[in-house]
Every structure is written in C-alpha cells, then in structure tokens.
Amino acid sequence: MNPYNTTPPPSPPWWKTTPALLGLLALVALLSAVSFPLGFFVMIAAMLAVWVLPSWRWYAKLGATFGAFFLMLISAGMSGQLDDSGPDKSEASAQDAAHAGSGATASPTPSKAPELTDYTGKALDEAEKGARAAGFTPGRHDASAEGRPIGVRSAWTVCFQKAETAAKSVAFAAVRNDEPCPTNDGGPLPWPTMPDVVGDTYNTAVKALDRAGIDLDSVTLDDVYLDIDAPTAEEAAKEGDEWRVCFQRPDENGEVTSTTTVHLDLGQWTDANLVQECPSKKDTTYKIPANDPEYDDGNDSDNDSDNNGTTGGGSTGGGSSSSDGGGSSVGTVHPGSFCSQPGATGVTKAGTPMVCGPGSDGRNRWRSS
Structure with missing residues (x-):
C-alpha cells in the first residue's frame, strides 16, 4: 500500500447504507398496519437485506432482525390486523358432533339471524x-364531515352503526372521545358557541356558559387591574356577585372546541368602591387610584380621598366628623383600604372599629383598632 496515497475509499452504493436499511425497517411497520401478509413478506426481505448488504457487526444485525419482527407485530396489532375476524364456529361444531353421534336424521331447522349489539356511545x-x-x-370511518383517518381505535367513540345482516358486515361511524357526535353521519361537529357574558356577574356568567354546554374546566380567569391579582375559580365563586366580566374570549358566537380555552377578564367592586366600572382596556388602570405611582395624594389639601370615596374628616356612612385631625371619625370604612389621616377612626359594615395607621407597605390603611 502506498502510504502517500490519500484517495478516499469508494463509498458503498446507496442501498447498502444505514439510512436505506433503516428506511426499509420503517416500511415494515407501515405496510403491516395496512396488510399483515404484505408486511410479513417485507419483513423477510428486510431481514435478508440486513444480513447480506451492510457491513454491520453480527449483534447489530441480530438486533435489527428482532426489531423488524416486533415492528411488524406492534403495527399489525394496533391497526387490528391480528384480530380474529372470523365467526365463532365452536357452537356449530359441537352441534354437528352431537348429531353425528346420535345418528338422528332430524330435519334441518332454519338458522336464526345473527343479532348485533348496539354499540352507540361505546369505544370503537x-x-x-x-x-x-x-x-x-x-368497518370504520369518521362520523364528521372532515373525513379523518382513524388510528388508535380506543381513542374514538361510536356515534352511528349500520349493519348488513345478509353480508354479515357492520359500518361504525365514530368521533374522537372528546368530541360531540354530529346530528347525522357525515355532518359537522356541533361544538357549543360562546354566549355574550360581558357585564354579567361571575355567577351569572358561569350559569350561561354551563347552559351553552361549555366545559367549565376550560375557563381561565384574569383580572383587569394593574394592582389586583387574578382570583381562583373558588375565590370568584365565593364573591361571585362582586366580580364582573369586563372582557371575554372567544367573542360572542365563537366556536368552543375541545382545545379552546375560554378567558374571562374580571373586575371587582362593591357599592363602597370609588371605581365601579370596567376599564376601556385590560391592565391600563388601578382599582385603587392611590396605588398609581403618578397618583397625587394631596397632602397639602383638605380634600384628601381614600378609595371608599371618603374625604378628609368626612363621612360616607352617616357618621359624624370633627376637624381636629387625628381624632376624627369618618363613619363606615373598608378594611385594608387607603386612608389619609393617621389616627382617624371608623367602623366596618359589620361594626368592627377601625383606625387609620401605617400598613405593612408603609402607607396609611384602615386597620382594626
């Protein structure tokens, strides 16, 4: 051999390359799903090719041989090629044996027409x-107008069946497990449509969605303010008449399929809140205006306001007030809301005494006294 010869050895033909042989093994699985006999013959050809064509080591060839065999069995089994499609003849054979043993020449009786159970609503x-x-x-086909191929039969549900007694055949029309059956075989899927719930309270909106046939597990909630966290479904239901739907997706009459997520953007207010309407856009305003970094608290003014609409020393609940600053009473207040005069007093709707003092964030809030 010439040590200075740098010419690379010639590459093998494409049919001897590893990608070509792996493609042949994949063809075994594909054809076995369509026809078991055809897949079997292709498997034999793939085994011969693995042992003759490539320069693999013996254990690689052995692994590819077993791989081709198992690919054929798995693919044929998933497509139903290995199911026993022939009628059960054990009962007829037993009857023939009984007649032959008795030697009787009884007149033949007409066979009873086979009966087929109604499998509507069952797994395919x-x-x-x-x-x-x-x-x-x-036989099987898609019950919808989409004409989709049916792969894994356990993931499909029978909507219609049509049996031919004379030919002893039956056609099953099915849809995927999470889909509604169409009105007629080959018709469109009757997905529910989104009702208009903008402006409704959370409780009213949930009832409307349920009446429309929409799965409530597909509903997600969000808030519309910059300073309020989104409630959970349990929290929103607990105060369902205080939360109101400001925006929704999909829009009214939008189709809600099994993959659609319904979004409800909620705002919360009561009669005591200063802001009692939805913003023009989501995440553009604050529920409590004092939380706005650009909010002017007006420390040099006598008309300071908290988020309940009370003014410095004034009363929103009919209570009396004085002008002596720290000891003033402002009547009914909302726990945790901002206040302007440290030391001012008030009461909640339930009658709990409250006092204006620094909160955990350093700003004055109504706290229990």
Whole structure:
C-alpha cells in the first residue's frame, strides 16, 4: 500500500447504507398496519437485506432482525390486523358432533339471524371486537364531515352503526372521545358557541356558559387591574356577585372546541368602591387610584380621598366628623383600604372599629383598632 496515497475509499452504493436499511425497517411497520401478509413478506426481505448488504457487526444485525419482527407485530396489532375476524364456529361444531353421534336424521331447522349489539356511545375498539364475536366484519370511518383517518381505535367513540345482516358486515361511524357526535353521519361537529357574558356577574356568567354546554374546566380567569391579582375559580365563586366580566374570549358566537380555552377578564367592586366600572382596556388602570405611582395624594389639601370615596374628616356612612385631625371619625370604612389621616377612626359594615395607621407597605390603611 502506498502510504502517500490519500484517495478516499469508494463509498458503498446507496442501498447498502444505514439510512436505506433503516428506511426499509420503517416500511415494515407501515405496510403491516395496512396488510399483515404484505408486511410479513417485507419483513423477510428486510431481514435478508440486513444480513447480506451492510457491513454491520453480527449483534447489530441480530438486533435489527428482532426489531423488524416486533415492528411488524406492534403495527399489525394496533391497526387490528391480528384480530380474529372470523365467526365463532365452536357452537356449530359441537352441534354437528352431537348429531353425528346420535345418528338422528332430524330435519334441518332454519338458522336464526345473527343479532348485533348496539354499540352507540361505546369505544370503537370494543365495538369492533364485539362485532367480530357476533360473526360480523366491522368497518370504520369518521362520523364528521372532515373525513379523518382513524388510528388508535380506543381513542374514538361510536356515534352511528349500520349493519348488513345478509353480508354479515357492520359500518361504525365514530368521533374522537372528546368530541360531540354530529346530528347525522357525515355532518359537522356541533361544538357549543360562546354566549355574550360581558357585564354579567361571575355567577351569572358561569350559569350561561354551563347552559351553552361549555366545559367549565376550560375557563381561565384574569383580572383587569394593574394592582389586583387574578382570583381562583373558588375565590370568584365565593364573591361571585362582586366580580364582573369586563372582557371575554372567544367573542360572542365563537366556536368552543375541545382545545379552546375560554378567558374571562374580571373586575371587582362593591357599592363602597370609588371605581365601579370596567376599564376601556385590560391592565391600563388601578382599582385603587392611590396605588398609581403618578397618583397625587394631596397632602397639602383638605380634600384628601381614600378609595371608599371618603374625604378628609368626612363621612360616607352617616357618621359624624370633627376637624381636629387625628381624632376624627369618618363613619363606615373598608378594611385594608387607603386612608389619609393617621389616627382617624371608623367602623366596618359589620361594626368592627377601625383606625387609620401605617400598613405593612408603609402607607396609611384602615386597620382594626
């Protein structure tokens, strides 16, 4: 050999390359799903090619051989090629043996027409298995107008079945498990449509969604203010008449499929809040105006306001007030809301005494006295 010869060795033909052989093994799985006999013959060809063509080590060839065999079995099994499609002849064989043993020449009786169970609403794989046990050859197709191929039969539900007694065959029309059945075979899927719930309280909106047939598990909640966290479904239901729907997605009459997420953007207020309407856009305003970094608290003015609409020393609940500053009473207040005069007193709707003092954030808030 010439040590100075740098010419690379010639590459093998494409049919001897590893990608070509792996493609042949994948062809075994594909054809086995369509026809078991055809997949079997291709598997034999793939085994021969693995042992003859490539320069693999023996254990790699052995692994590819077993891989081709298992690919054929798995693919044929998933597509139903290995199911026993023939009628059960054990009962007829037992009857023939009994007649032959007795030697009787009884007159033949007409055979009873086979009966097929109604599998509407059942899983497609269960329906096909039962049909074969009854002596019928099953067929399958998409019940919707989309004409989709059916792969994993356990993931489909029977909507319609049509049996041909003379031919002993039955056709199953099915949809995916999370889909509604159409009104007629080959018709559109009757997905629910989104009602208009903007402006409704949370409790009213939930009832409207339920009446429309929308799965409430697909509903997500968000807030519309910059300073308020989104409530959970349990929290919103607990105060369902205080939370109101400001925005919704999808819009009214929008189709809600099994993959659609329904969004409800909520605002919260009571009669005691200063802001009692939805903003023009989401995440543009503050529920409590004093939380706005640009908010002017007006420390040099006698008309300071808290978020309950009370003014410095004034009363919103009919209580009396004085002008002596720290000891003034402002009547009914909301716990945790901002206040302007440290030391001012008030009461909640339940009658709990409150005092204006620094909160955990350093700003004056109504706290229990």
